Amino acid sequence: MIGAVIAAAGLSSRMGDFKPLLPYRGKTILAATVEKLQAVGVAEIVVVVGYRHHEIEKYFAENTALHFVYNPYYREKDMLYSLQCGIKKLGKADAAFVMPADMPAISLRTFSLLIDAWQFKKGKVIIPVQNGRWKHPPLIGKKYFSDIVSFTGENGMRGILQGLAKKAFLVETVDDGLNIDVDTPEEYKNLLAKETSLKNG
Template sequence: MLGAVIAAAGLSSRMGDFKPLLPYRGKTILAATVEKLRAVGAKEIVIVAGHRHEEIRKYFKDSSLKIVYNPHYRERDMLYSLQCGIKNIKKAAAAFIMPADMPAISLQTFADITNAWQANKGELIIPVQNGRWKHPPLIGRRYFADIISFSGENGMRGILNKLEKKAFLIEISDDGLNVDVDTPEEYRRLLETEGYSEKL
């Protein structure tokens, strides 16, 4: 069984609005990612919330998702949220690890990464584009302890650098790997690219 951890605890200060619940394709940015993860078989999905966590709980109240509250979201980085999430993955043999602001990653990308894992290419699958590592890696349970115990620098990338020799790198051409939503301008560009409009 596959799982996923989505870090959605940040303040969204550069956006000026709460990124995970911004409208996108008739849903929200966060819900669009959850939908794709479910489509490729991720059954144990953990969302780590902090800022406006009650709104996330309310939005997904009828869902089988697990919402974990990170009380240190103001002073800790995204890695801490991901560590909180990994601790709450109880059954999945591997989990996608990603931030909440990358809704443009295609379903095909999630499927390609999943297929590489199912084909026993390795227990750590990292998408790569033009030589650069991208989100979301798919990480086998055997490496969960490495994530939870890591206290070095560079966050998740520091962990992946440590595990690089054990990783299977899969080349992905998806432009959505380069799209995150940190500012109002990036949000507008996302909606324009998708051919979908919302009032900002």
């Protein structure tokens, strides 16, 4: 079974608005990611919430397949701590995507390619790559969940993945969505502009 942990607990301070619930594709940024994960067969999705958590949980009230984990230290801790909280709550997943909540433009094809690589036993850590650069989201086998939970080093998930580099299988993809996250108002405008151009193109 494939799972996913999505970190959606932060304050979105650079954005000036709450990123997970910003409009995107007729829904929200977080909902777009959840919908894609479920569309490719991800059966267990843990969403780590903190700031404005009641709003997120209310928005997804009808999606009973989601599991919510509250991170009480969302003001003090970084995203890695949220991901660690989420991984602890995974149940039956044999591998899980580990990702932030602000990358809604990743394509279905990319998620499918990573899952295929896992299922064909290419490796226990599957990482999308563009032009030699590692991207989010990695698909990490259950064997290494404990490595993430116990990690106390530097550079967050990047530091963890660097430690697992010899065990990783890299999947080259041309997906532009891997380069789009939404940390600032300008990046959000660019995301919406790109979506508009795709619809009109």
